[in-house]
Amino acid sequence: MSRKMKNMVLEGLEIERIATEGKCVAHYEGKVVFVQQVAPGDVVDVRVTKGRNSFLEAEAIRIRSYSKDRVEPFCQHFGVCGGCKWQHLGYSLQLSYKRQQVIDQFQRIAKVPLPEINPIIGAKDDRYYRNKLEFTFSNNRWLTKEEIASGESFEKNALGFHVPKRFDKIVDISHCHLQEGLSNEIRNKLRDFALAKGISFFDLIRQEGTLRNLIIRTTLSGETMVIVQFGEENSEAIHAVMEFLHTSFPKLTSLLYIINLKKNETFHDQEVHTYAGTPYIEEVMEDLKFRIGPKSFYQTNSHQAHRLYQVAKEFADLSGDEVVYDLYTGTGTIANYVARHSKKVIxxxxxxxxxxxxxxxxxxxxxxxxxxxxxxxxxxxxxxFVEKHPAPDVVITDPPRAGMHEDVVKRLLSLGASRIVYVSCNPATQARDVALLADRYEVTAIQPVDMFPQTYHVENVVLLTKKTQ
Structure with a gap:
């Protein structure tokens, strides 16, 4: 019966609360209805997009009355670009929902005794906080309903972000509020140059075209890296584009390019060419420098990365005599951050x-x-490995969203470190792993950190202490 409800219009639903992944919850005839891009307190008409026996998913087609908690989104692309789904909520409200998300996940999944969860650490800046953005060139720009209805012809090339759930459609971005510095100017000038010179934008379906992808990385000290991916070996166009960027932005720290003939934009297996400057930029955190290459992972919010590492170090409670295992160490940022307070870090x-x-x-x-x-x-x-290396006194683990493999969890149980500091970008899988560790460890502290304002994502740090009995 639920599947037959697809495309049905349900009128006058009151949005009650926010659930996981930023979806809001309403009810219809005993069923939970998940709706995106609305706010608790809204009264809406929705169209069902997916039906299941226990729940429905729907999109809002009309807002009858607005929640008192709504604020005016600051970005002209809000609602089309999927990057900042919570711009219609005030930042303090976003923080409270993120903390509640952590509480809900641990109560529902971990089901272990919990300390009071600390107030979330909010970001210093709730916009222009990212140090890395990736833009896609496409000859298939997303047209608004108004543009389509007008019957006029519009520029089809675009440089921007993917429309949610549409790999082949790109929202042309004129101004993005996520990255400061030269980011918007570089993107807009490069797009205008390519259009003026007739350089082809990539066709995501046919997998052909010259300009494919643009990555901009920045540091708090003002360094900028620009990486351009080309979808074909067109030496004349490549030189024209790179020379344009070099002369237009002579102070770029690192200007790189990649010729990527694969069917996806990942380039960890591709050669990176340095056109001008250095093949890296450097970020500074306290008295440490971190070198960031085009393939390096670094937390995309530099200010909050510092706060996150401070929490991890505080939870680790290092005296200088401890052996620390840093699992999923990435480029060693946490490992190097705690090394001076440890005997050894692996x-x-x-x-x-x-x-x-x-x-x-x-x-x-x-x-x-x-x-x-x-x-x-x-x-x-x-x-x-365990036989060859000293046993850890402290383990710091920062796995991907999927969490830790069950074999890794079992190994942690056998290692028996005094403390485990678990950093996660997904409280649900973190709570699952905490439940698996519960026989030998108790949760003694939980600290959410907001790395991504205007989104529902939340980083969370948990301190697990070995039980005495």
Whole structure:
């Protein structure tokens, strides 16, 4: 019956609260209805997009009355671009919902005794906070309903972000409120130059075209890296584009390009060419420098990354005599951040290029008590590895959204470190792993950190202490 409800219009639903992944909840004849891009307190008419026996998913087609908690979105692209889904909510309200999300996930999934969850650490800036953005060139721009209805012809090329759930449609971005510095000027000038010169934008369906992708990375100290991906080996166009960027923005720290002939934009297996400047930029955190290459992972909110690492170090409670295992170490940012307060830090990471960056960051900061190993976590952290290395007093783990593999959780139980500091961008999988560790560890502190204002995403740090009995 629920599937037959698809496309039905349900009128006058009151939005009650926010659930996981930013979806709002209403009810219709005993069924939960999930609706996006509305706010608690709205009264809306919705169209059902998906029906299940226990719940429905729907889109709002009319707002009958607005919630008192709504604010005016500041971005002209809000509602089309999927990047900032919570601009219609005030920032203090966003923070309270994010903290509640952590509470809900741990109560529903972990089901272990919990301390009071600390107030969330909000961001210093709720816009212009990202140090990395990726834009896609496309010859298939997303047209608004008004543009289509007008019957006029519009420019079909675009440089911007994917429309949610549409890999082939790109929203042409005129101003993005996520990244400061030269970001908007670089994107807009490059798009205008390419249009004027007739350089082709990529066709995402046919997989052809010259200009494919633009990545802009920045640091708090004012350094900027620009990476242009080309979809074909057109030497004349490549030179024209790169020389235009070099002459238009002569102060760029790093100007790079990639010729990517694959069917996706990932480039970890591609050669990166340096057109001008250095092949890297450097971020500064306290008295540490972190070198960031085109393939390096670095937390995309530099200010909040510092706060996140401060929390991790505080939870680790290091005296200088501890052996620390830093699992999923990435480019070794947390490992190097805590190294000066530890006896030894051993970092493990799947991506070999990231481990190379971790070594460089230790050398750059003259840190000599770190070791880094590359490989799949569940395979590297085996009996042989444990026999060759000192047992950890503290484990810091920062896995991807999927959480830790069950074999890794079992290994942590057998290692028996006094403290585990678990950093996660997904409280649901974090809560699942905490439940698996509950036989030997108790949760003694939980600290949410907001890394991504205007979105429903939340970072969370949990301190697990080994039980005495």
């Amino acid at each position: 970092g493990i990471e799947y991506v070999e290029a990231a481990v190379q960056d971790a070594h460089i960051n230790s050398e750059l900061n003259r840190i000599q008590n770190t070791e880094f190993y590359a490989g799949d976590m569940k395979d590297i952290l085996n009996d042989e």
